[in-house]
Amino acid sequence: MIRFEKVAVRFPGGVTALHDLTLEIPQGQFVTLVGASGSGKTTALRLINRLQNATEGRVLIEGKDVQDRDPIALRRSIGYAIQGVGLIGHMTVAENIALVPQLSGASPEEQREIAKAGVERMRMAPDNFLDRYPHELSGGQRQRVGIARAMAADPDVILLDEPFGALDNVLREEIQDEFKELLGGAHKTIVLVTHDMHEAIYMGDRIIVMNEGRVVAEGTPEDVVRRPKNDFVKKLLGRRRKELQRFAKDSGG
Ligand SMILES: Nc1ncnc2c1ncn2[C@@H]1O[C@H](COP(=O)(O)OP(=O)(O)O)[C@@H](O)[C@H]1O
Ligand SMILES: [Mg+2]
Structure with a gap:
């Protein structure tokens, strides 16, 4: 279990990237963090392997504050892939x-x-x-x-920040499938960051929707998509809402 407890991140210059964020990622789940650019997804991910420090609050892995772990050993124990570099x-x-x-x-x-x-x-x-x-x-x-x-x-823990972004459509779907197949049932905790609702629905057992440094919705893909909790989620679904609702149902989360 990865647990964020009332985490705030403020950058020098006054940007607050995360506000009082509390969330839980159970061991063995495939969770997608989805939201528009600038919503704080990358910052949240980097807190897990200590590439980013919290200004307030704490992040725990299996009950242990990451601040009490050796950062090098911590990073070696967590897979991490980012777009581009x-x-x-x-x-x-x-x-x-x-x-x-x-x-x-x-x-x-x-x-x-x-x-x-x-x-x-x-x-x-x-x-x-x-x-x-x-x-x-x-x-x-x-x-x-x-x-x-x-x-x-x-x-046991893999963090992926927009890992499929540079792939063309056909290859992206192939690699997504491969990844899903490989990791489905592998009991790994996976956090995938994406701005693409389609990808979030297809890949995640659970989706966490972020906006402006806050969680605005979370649940199974079906829950989030079929009963959008607020206007923000509706907007993220956009014109493709009906299509995505059908898709969430078919891909079974
Ligand atoms: N090192 C930094 N210094 C100042 N502001 C930053 C820094 N990193 C991110 N931010 C700001 O924090 C907010 C969240 O950024 P980020 O977590 O990268 O969002 P996302 O990954 O969802 O696009 C944005 O407003 C971004 O400009
Ligand atoms: Mg990002």
Whole structure:
């Protein structure tokens, strides 16, 4: 269980990114954080692996305040993928993917196997990609390597910040399916940040809708979409409301 207790984040210059945020992400659930740009999703995610500190309140993982954890050990225990950047430029794809296993003492053969399985999962041929450097990849390929890296050490908690954003539509759906299949029933706690309601509904067991640093709705995709609690959620559903309602029902959360 990841628990936010009355968390506020204020940035120098006066922006309050999160207001008094309390929420719970049960162990083993796939939760999507959805909201417009600037609603505080990234800030909320980064509190979990201590890339961001709370100004007020606290974040607990399995009952333990993240502030009491060693930040390096904490980050190694949590998979994290972000859109765009994040790969280490002077390391090959294989080295990037196996970074945490290597730090944890995996042998060179084990690292190679982990990297191989990682790229295969992302629909990339190992022979073609393992020894390339990030600058030799397209944006979508880099993004897939980032996702493979987040999963490489088989962490219990995986944080994903708009991880599918740079992929074209067909590939995005393929990777989303692969990801869902791979992690469905794996009892991992996954927090996926997205501005795309469609993705939030399709991927999440539970959706948390954010606006201006506050949670404005949460529940199963069906609950949130079929009985929109407020105008904000209605607006986020927009013109596609009927379509999304049908979709939430069919994809079964
Ligand atoms: N390092 C920072 N310094 C100042 N303001 C920031 C910083 N990071 C984010 N913000 C502001 O905090 C708010 C929430 O940002 P963010 O969490 O990135 O939102 P989202 O991921 O939902 O787009 C925005 O108004 C953003 O401009
Ligand atoms: Mg963001």
